[in-house]
Amino acid sequence: MPNLRFFAAATLAVGLASAAHAQMDIPAGSEGSLGGGSQDVGCEAVTIAGTYALDGGSLQNAGAFLIAAGGVLDAQGSIQLGSDFRNQGTLNAAASAMVFDGSCAAPGASITVTGVTTVANLTLSSNNGQSFVLPNGANIVVTGSLVLQGQPGQPLQIVTAAGQPATFTLGPGAQVSQQNVNLVNVYVGPPPSTAAVPVPVSGLGWTASLALLLSILSWGALRSTRIRSFLRTQP
Numbered sequence: 001m002p003n004l005r006f007f008a009a010a011t012l013a014v015g016l017a018s019a020a021h022a023q024m025d026i027p028a029g030s031e032g033s034l035g036g037g038s039q040d041v042g043c044e045a046v047t048i049a050g051t052y053a054l055d056g057g058s059l060q061n062a063g064a065f066l067i068a069a070g071g072v073l074d075a076q077g078s079i080q081l082g083s084d085f086r087n088q089g090t091l092n093a094a095a096s097a098m099v100f101d102g103s104c105a106a107p108g109a110s111i112t113v114t115g116v117t118t119v120a121n122l123t124l125s126s127n128n129g130q131s132f133v134l135p136n137g138a139n140i141v142v143t144g145s146l147v148l149q150g151q152p153g154q155p156l157q158i159v160t161a162a163g164q165p166a167t168f169t170l171g172p173g174a175q176v177s178q179q180n181v182n183l184v185n186v187y188v189g190p191p192p193s194t195a196a197v198p199v200p201v202s203g204l205g206w207t208a209s210l211a212l213l214l215s216i217l218s219w220g221a222l223r224s225t226r227i228r229s230f231l232r233t234q235p
Contacts, residue, residue: 024062026050028070034059034077043082043104048073048089063104064215067091067115073146087115089132094143097121102130122168123147129154134166134186146188150180159184165191 001220023044026032030050034057041062049068049102054077064083067073071089078097082104098119102111110131116122121144124132125234129150134140138160146168150156160166165185 024048026052026071035220036077037116037194046074047071047078054079061104076115084112085116086112091115091117093117093119093201098124099123099125101125102128102132105130118143120144121146123149124156124158125149126156127151127154129157131157131159134158134160136160137164139169140167141169141171142174144176145172145175148176148178148181148188150182152180154178155182157182157184158186160186166189 024039024046026043026048033048033052034052037038037056038060038157040060043061043063043068045064046062047066047068047202048071051072051074053074055074056077058077062079062081062083065081065085067087067089069088073087075091075093075096075098077101078102078202080099080103082101083093084105084235085100093116095121096115098121100111100113100123102109104123105111107128108173110133112133112136113124115232117139118141120142122140122142123146125147126132126149128193148156148158162185167186167190168188170189178188
């Protein structure tokens with residue numbers, strides 16, 4: 001265990017020294033920390049299989065990002081994600097600023113975002129009409145600010161497959177900024193209800209009352225016809 005921790009610390013030190021194009025790999029059983037500093041990953045892949053903490057720091061230009069099963073990312077601080085984000089472990093982001101901007105992906109490529117549940121401040125943005133794909137039924141709780149930003153003529157796409165929609169749930173006092181965005185089976189706030197709306201009833205019930213009203217009108221029309229017929233036959 002001490003050797004693994006030393007390896008993780010050494011890897012981090014090299015990354016901080018170069019401050020650019022440093023691939024991150026936190027092996028299972030190891031621990032690492034950004035220590036409140038700043039690191040540019042240079043769009044290289046990031047794999048968290050052990051435990052890693054930003055500790056109030058800033059991680060920038062992260063490429064394909066994986067929190068493996070058993071891995072833990074304490075993301076208190078800020079993190080800029082330029083490609084796919086897959087969380088199969090534990091993400092603590094309740095005091096985090098997470099920015100997904102597709103800057104490390106090919107223009108127009110679809111970007112998958114899974115395993116984000118609660119985050120303080122969340123931004124999804126694109127300058128070239130990229131699509132962010134959320135899982136069916138995903139519920140991302142935003143407690144601070146939610147920014148969804150595309151460009152005129154190249155709107156940001158946020159989608160999920162047909163079926164159970166994905167939802168951005170807003171905490172009390174959360175703020176939303178939304179411009180040039182297409183949402184496909186994705187909702188900001190609760191989705192519209194699909195439950196059947198009950199029809200108010202009283203007495204005989206609405207259907208029975210309507211049937212009775214129609215019967216009365218039909219009887220009245222028939223009676224008027226008979227009276228007119230009777231009058232025409234009188235001398």
